[in-house]
Amino acid sequence: MAAVRRVRDLARAALPRSVGERLPAAPPQEVTELIHDKRFQRAVARAAEDQGRVEDEVWEEVKGYLHEMAAAHDERASQGWARMGDWFLRAYDVLVDEDQMQQLRKLDRTHSLALAFSHRSYLDGMVIPNVLMARRFSPTYTFGGANLNLPVIGTFASRTGVIFIRRATQEIPVYRLALRSYIRQMVANKRNLAWSIEGGRTRTGKLRPPVHGILKYLTDTVQGDEQGDSPDQEAPDVQVVPVSVVYDQLHEVSLMTDEARGASKTPEDWRWLVRFARLQRNRLGRAYLSIGEPFSLRERLDELAAEGVTGHQAVERVALDISHRLNRATPVTTTAIVSLALLGADRALTVDEVLETVEPLAAYIDARQWPVAGAADLRDRSTIRRALTELTRSGVLTAYDQGTEPVWKIGDDQHLVAAFYRNTVIHILVERAIGEMALLTVSELGPGAELPPGGELQVGWEEAKRMRDLLKFEFFFPSRADFEDDLRTELRLLVGEGVTEMTPTRARELLVGARPHLAHLVLRPFLDAYLVVADRLADHGDAPVDEDALLADSLAVGQQWALQRRVASEESISLELFRTALSLARHKGLLESGEGIGSAREAFAAELRDSVRRVNIIGEIAGEPVQVVLPPVPRQQEQV
Structure with missing residues (x-):
């Protein structure tokens, strides 16, 4: 009951004194300006015409959406929110690089900041505003899911700059128009905006693939009105700021891992909020907020346009830029x-x-x-x-x-x-792990092996690229050219000089002498999970596949393999990893049905069996007593 009273009292302390007072008493500045903006009025008129609707009806819908997402910064509410944030964060000491914050404050004086953060916890929404407010940054408006717009607490949050938005808007074009225009107006007014580039919390600890919605609207703003009107003034720019928040430990991880094993997601309601608050009673160490390298969105878009990259491809490239910078800013924790x-x-x-x-x-x-x-x-x-x-x-x-x-x-x-x-740190180790796999591949070349024009060294590069393609739905890799540069850096760390020649014997010597060995620590959990899905997919032969049924089958068989030690660890039995494997299979066209697809599916499974075999060899080289029993090769493959 103490947690219930605490949440209730903190929220009530910041709410309007009159029960009947609504948020906001008057529309926020951006909403008022939008409604009177000539470009926005023309956009609403076009939307009504395109949809064959009465314009007044569309206006009522637009105003309803703007009221739903409108946020303000009320001083009393913001102070109450900061107190609530401190209380929710009582399990942690929050560490911040003050030099980074000082540099960011200089940008804050002259630019609208677009703070793209990695989302590992619901606490992120407390850490970031509190850190910025304590250092007297301009007020920040944070996008949050409409599922968190709970009674009372949602009203409280929207008075502190939280903009609640819907996620599924494909069938609501008027909503998208309202949100895009609202964001444009916020940037025009030099507001700071913060959002999760992942669109939601990670379930694995790694950075998830970026979601493009908010970023797309920001690029529309920077490039000018996409409706084709000439803006009254030059389109505003924003400084994109990657923000990484990591924790020594998180109370909520156990709930997320239950979901990874197939449990239903707990709905966000008052009972959920109270349980979440209670979890924070026990100390868990530190939270670390780090700032990645900021960049001008307009300048980056201009660079991409000069390369011939525009439209959705440009948005994707910028999203990947943000993800790379987030990974680089994420520190290694002892945990x-x-x-x-x-x-x-x-x-x-x-x-x-x-x-x-x-x-x-x-x-x-x-x-x-x-x-x-x-x-x-x-x-x-x-x-x-x-x-x-x-x-x-x-x-x-x-x-x-x-x-x-x-x-x-x-x-x-x-x-x-x-x-x-x-x-949370695996991204810094993956290229080294792939380099080890490349060395092992070269070391296994037999006498008289047919070699490509580049010889043994080229065999290693090709293996590294194959592993990059195999794991491209799991990790954010740089371009192929930059990836090769990174691998050369790894080889220089091993050899101490540039590598121009490679033989199987030399590759074996390098691999055995390498410290540390990482492939078995970094790659095996993912390859094991992929193999489970590939094996169940191959079991379908040429037959059609129901994706939900395949995932359920993978969970069941994966648990069996964990008990039989056919996979190295139970961590591989995860819906999150299985879904990534499914994305890879879909990319390869293996979820389609038809004559001959069964052979392609079996080839995919065979590729993964061989990758798991190699990663286990590296584990043995590292001195690990490997006890993994690989799944049996199908009889058809034995005959081949």
Whole structure:
């Protein structure tokens, strides 16, 4: 009951004193300006004509939508929201790079900021406004899902700059017109806007594929009115600012992992809000807010136009730019590194064994100059032990101290939780892991093997590109040219000089001597999950496939394989990973039916079996006692 009273009291403290007072008492500035804007009036008239409707009827619909999404910044409400935010964030100390914030404040004085953030928690909506408000930034308007527009609390939030928007708007063209125009007016008034580039929370810890809706409307604004009218003044520009928020741990991860195993999503209502508030009672460490490299949206669009990239393709490219910068800004947390070590071992480890795994990772992170959250020393024994203790306290790990020394392991049913934390940093390791797979491929070339014009080195490049294509729905890779440059950087870290020649023997020597080995730690969970889906898809032969039924079958068979140790870890049995595998299969045309498709499906499964075989070999080279039993090769393949 204490949580209920606290949420209620904080909300009421910031609400209008009169129960009958509505939000807003008068329309916000942007709504009033829009209604009197000649371009907007012409756009509404065209919408009515295109839809064959009476213009007054369309106007009433537009005004209703504008009222629904309208937000304001009321000083009293904003102060109350900040107090509520502090209370919701009581599980954390929030760390911010003050030098980054000082640079951002300079931009804030002269530009409209478009803050695109990675969305790992509902707490993001508390962290970002509180950090900016405490440092006297211009008021920020944050887009949130209409599902969070709860009675009382929704009214409270909209008085603090939260703009509640609908997600499914394909069949509501007037709504899209209202939202696009509202965003244009906000930018014209130099308002700061914040939104999740992913469109919702990540369920795996990794950055999700970007959603283009808000970004599309921002590009329309920067490029001028897409309706073809000549604007009265030059179209405004915005500075796009990637914002990364990561946490040592999150109370809500266990709920998200339940959904990954097939559980229904809990609806957002007052009961949900109270439960969420109660979860924050226990301390969980720190939250880290980092700022990525800002850029002018207009200048970036002009650069793309010079390359011949316009329209939707330009929006996609900008979205990928934001995602890359978000990943680069995301710091490595000690929690993530410890989770990586224990997931890779999938057995109990002592502190010394965890440190033995982490030390080469720390050296690699230093060499690549990746930021570490809180400037933590990943080689420090007390730092690692503290992370082990905190993960044990929250139930992610279990500890056993009745022997000669304490050991820690992933708790029962906690593999997906640990994977969430590990995945917050997995993007910095994936190219190195792919490089290891390329080296192994070269090392397996037999005498007299048929080679491409580039010889053994080209075989390695082709394997790296194949892995890039296999995982392109899972990770944000740079362009092919930049990807090759990154791989050359990885080879220089291994060899210390440029690589111009490669032989199977040399590749084997490099691979065996590599520290750290990452492919089995980074790639295997995804490849195992893909193999489950590919195996179930191949089982259909040439027959049609029902996607929902395929996912359900994959969950069931995946659990069987986990029990049989046909997959290395239970973390691979996840609807989120299976859906990505399904996207890859769809991209390859394998969800279609017809004569011969069964052979293509089996070839896909065979490709994944071989990739899993190779990643397990790297695990053996790393000194890991691999006990994985690969799924049997179909009899038809044995005959081939």
